[in-house]
Amino acid sequence: MSSQWPLFLSSHLAVLAKAMSLTSLGLLYDHTVFPYSTARMGPFETKRLAENVIELRGKSLTVLVQSASVGRGIPRYCQACIDDDLSHYGESYWRRRHNLPFIQRCSIHGELLLALPVKKHSAAIAVTRLPEECDGLVVKELLPDPTASVLMALSIGCLEAMDRREELEWRQEYRQLAERKGYPRQGCGFSSLSVLTAFRQFYGEELLDSAGLNFLPTETNAWPIMLLRSGYEVAATTARHLLVQTFLEHSDVPIPMQMTAPGRKRRDIALEDKLLAREVRRVIAKLPAGTRISVTELLVRAGGWAVFRHNRKAMPRTNQVVQDFRITNFSERQVGRRPYWRKRLGLEK
Numbered sequence: 001m002s003s004q005w006p007l008f009l010s011s012h013l014a015v016l017a018k019a020m021s022l023t024s025l026g027l028l029y030d031h032t033v034f035p036y037s038t039a040r041m042g043p044f045e046t047k048r049l050a051e052n053v054i055e056l057r058g059k060s061l062t063v064l065v066q067s068a069s070v071g072r073g074i075p076r077y078c079q080a081c082i083d084d085d086l087s088h089y090g091e092s093y094w095r096r097r098h099n100l101p102f103i104q105r106c107s108i109h110g111e112l113l114l115a116l117p118v119k120k121h122s123a124a125i126a127v128t129r130l131p132e133e134c135d136g137l138v139v140k141e142l143l144p145d146p147t148a149s150v151l152m153a154l155s156i157g158c159l160e161a162m163d164r165r166e167e168l169e170w171r172q173e174y175r176q177l178a179e180r181k182g183y184p185r186q187g188c189g190f191s192s193l194s195v196l197t198a199f200r201q202f203y204g205e206e207l208l209d210s211a212g213l214n215f216l217p218t219e220t221n222a223w224p225i226m227l228l229r230s231g232y233e234v235a236a237t238t239a240r241h242l243l244v245q246t247f248l249e250h251s252d253v254p255i256p257m258q259m260t261a262p263g264r265k266r267r268d269i270a271l272e273d274k275l276l277a278r279e280v281r282r283v284i285a286k287l288p289a290g291t292r293i294s295v296t297e298l299l300v301r302a303g304g305w306a307v308f309r310h311n312r313k314a315m316p317r318t319n320q321v322v323q324d325f326r327i328t329n330f331s332e333r334q335v336g337r338r339p340y341w342r343k344r345l346g347l348e349k
């Protein structure tokens with residue numbers, strides 16, 4: 001039998017392993033979310049946690065499962081997998097890989113997963129039925145491809161990875177990635193505003209909200225920027241690590257946001273204008289219907305408020321997009337003439 005979501009939270013792991021003719025470690029690594037939860041922890045920490053879980057000291061296993069979910073962690077399954085399971089085994093089971101954070105589709109069948117309907121205000125979800133006995137609803141696809149596929153591959157990789165590196169090494173790697181991408185420096189780290197603004201744009205607020213991971217780009221200690229710092233402990237879940245890694249590896253090169261210091265190389269304002277205009281258009285295109293934001297907020301989200309404010313006249317492309325935005329449904333200060341805006345912004349042919 002392959003991956004199985006742990007339905008045995010209240011049972012003693014060693015007893016269960018014996019009943020399944022497995023070693024405790026085999027059960028832990030092959031049938032629970034343990035390898036995912038510990039994927040970005042160091043080798044010592046992972047070993048200690050494994051011992052705790054096996055001996056069921058404290059509530060290690062419950063904590064473990066909670067740390068492998070984000071938001072409300074609603075159980076998910078794939079209908080095609082159920083059909084396969086029923087024909088092969090006579091019953092279906094919960095799969096780990098469907099129930100990791102940010103997984104929307106089945107990695108085998110490619111179909112959108114089904115999620116159990118959850119009653120409002122019910123905090124914890126106990127899975128007491130087999131997937132075949134459930135009436136799930138198709139999950140909302142909050143992540144576009146290729147981001148969704150990249151995150152899925154990384155997450156499933158975590159289920160299979162046995163080797164461990166120190167958490168600090170991962171953070172060093174993220175900093176190197178950010179450095180290569182050209183995120184502006186500020187003090188001894190990166191400009192938090194620049195990184196955080198780009199991060200929010202990359203994933204979209206709806207996804208971050210649904211996972212309880214949203215933040216303001218002006219928060220200098222927001223969690224994504226903490227993963228780019230060194231020198232002190234950061235207890236970040238695997239899900240947060242994978243979001244940061246995927247963002248740094250796959251987001252576009254950031255737009256410069258800092259004013260260049262005097263004496264430094266002259267900035268190419270025409271290029272910045274072009275990039276910012278493109279970015280603003282992209283932010284507008286991603287705004288959910290019904291959203292109303294100010295021009296300032298729009299530019300902040302696009303990561304170019306400071307540069308635009310100081311160079312408005314030298315940035316005609318961005319200025320044009322901003323003027324067009326003012327007459328859209330999205331602008332707080334809408335002034336009419338709306339039928340043409342989508343066309344003018346290049347959102348429709």
Ligand SMILES: [Zn+2]
Pocket residue numbers: 078079080081082106107108109110
């Ligand atoms: Zn499937």
